[in-house]
Amino acid sequence: xxxxxxxxIIGLIAQLIDGALGMAYGVTSTSLLLAFGIAPAVASASVxxxxxxxxxxxxxxxxxxxxxxxxxxxRLTIPGSIGAFLGATFLSNIPGNLAKPYISTFLLILGxxxxxxxxxKFRPHEEKKELALSTKQSIPLGLIAGFADATGGGGxxxxxxxxxxxxxxxxxxxxxxTVDTSEFAIAVSATLGFLISxxxxxxxxxxxxxxMIGGIIAAPIAAWLVQKVHxxxxxxxxxxxxxxxxxxxxxxxWVEDTTAYPYIYLGIFLLWITAIIYTITKLSNGKNKxxxxxxx
Numbered sequence: 001x002x003x004x005x006x007x008x009i010i011g012l013i014a015q016l017i018d019g020a021l022g023m024a025y026g027v028t029s030t031s032l033l034l035a036f037g038i039a040p041a042v043a044s045a046s047v048x049x050x051x052x053x054x055x056x057x058x059x060x061x062x063x064x065x066x067x068x069x070x071x072x073x074x075r076l077t078i079p080g081s082i083g084a085f086l087g088a089t090f091l092s093n094i095p096g097n098l099a100k101p102y103i104s105t106f107l108l109i110l111g112x113x114x115x116x117x118x119x120x121k122f123r124p125h126e127e128k129k130e131l132a133l134s135t136k137q138s139i140p141l142g143l144i145a146g147f148a149d150a151t152g153g154g155g156x157x158x159x160x161x162x163x164x165x166x167x168x169x170x171x172x173x174x175x176x177x178t179v180d181t182s183e184f185a186i187a188v189s190a191t192l193g194f195l196i197s198x199x200x201x202x203x204x205x206x207x208x209x210x211x212m213i214g215g216i217i218a219a220p221i222a223a224w225l226v227q228k229v230h231x232x233x234x235x236x237x238x239x240x241x242x243x244x245x246x247x248x249x250x251x252x253x254w255v256e257d258t259t260a261y262p263y264i265y266l267g268i269f270l271l272w273i274t275a276i277i278y279t280i281t282k283l284s285n286g287k288n289k290x291x292x293x294x295x296x
Contacts, residue, residue: 115240
């Protein structure tokens with residue numbers, strides 16, 4: 001029972017972050033499930049099954065709050081679904097013990113990318129009414145992000161959201177809502193791939209239900225928060241968290257000297273805290289500067 005409550009909290013936190021930032025439900029949930037010793041394919045399958053419901057709830061909430069560019073959703077859906085299905089089939093055929101450290105490495109790299117992207121390269125853009133993503137641009141983005149999402153248990157948001165935000169004039173609110181809404185199709189496709197490869201018997205439906213409940217509760221709150229919380233700070237928080245969680249698996253696999261673990265964890269944590277303080281200070285100085293300019 002305690003584990004189910006923990007999983008529900010994981011689902012709630014992950015969806016709260018994902019819905020407000022456009023990334024990290026799969027990465028956060030899968031990272032924590034791997035930390036509980038669950039096999040990578042089973043963990044990723046469980047997360048994607050839960051995402052079928054949570055992404056539907058999140059998409060509906062984002063549409064209600066006007067955070068979605070429907071044209072971009074349509075253009076990302078087909079290539080993203082194909083990539084997710086192929087990624088799920090690929091991951092399901094890899095032995096769990098062999099895949100776990102490599103999946104954690106992949107997730108850690110995603111976490112570092114998220115952290116660096118929002119810490120140093122985030123720039124507020126002038127908002128446009130539409131995201132204006134062409135078909136030629138959406139196909140490779142959808143395929144790569146969908147494949148990464150299935151193989152790593154998360155990757156659709158961490159790849160699609162920063163890529164879209166890097167384009168000049170993109171509205172962060174629209175990007176987050178659009179990526180979250182399109183993720184429903186990716187979750188469905190990845191789930192089909194996992195079920196075909198793994199079968200139903202390997203899925204723990206109680207875990208899936210717990211993740212779903214937490215995600216459903218968080219979905220409307222996150223859609224509202226996307227208009228209130230600064231995306232740059234959220235990105236730094238999520239990136240550091242993902243790095244810290246996945247460092248555990250990597251250390252246990254490839255670093256034999258256990259006495260070094262506390263120092264490595266402490267180093268990661270201190271870097272993370274420094275990044276958070278830097279971001280808060282930067283945002284605060286920017287806000288004060290804007291107020292001063294207005295008064296002048």
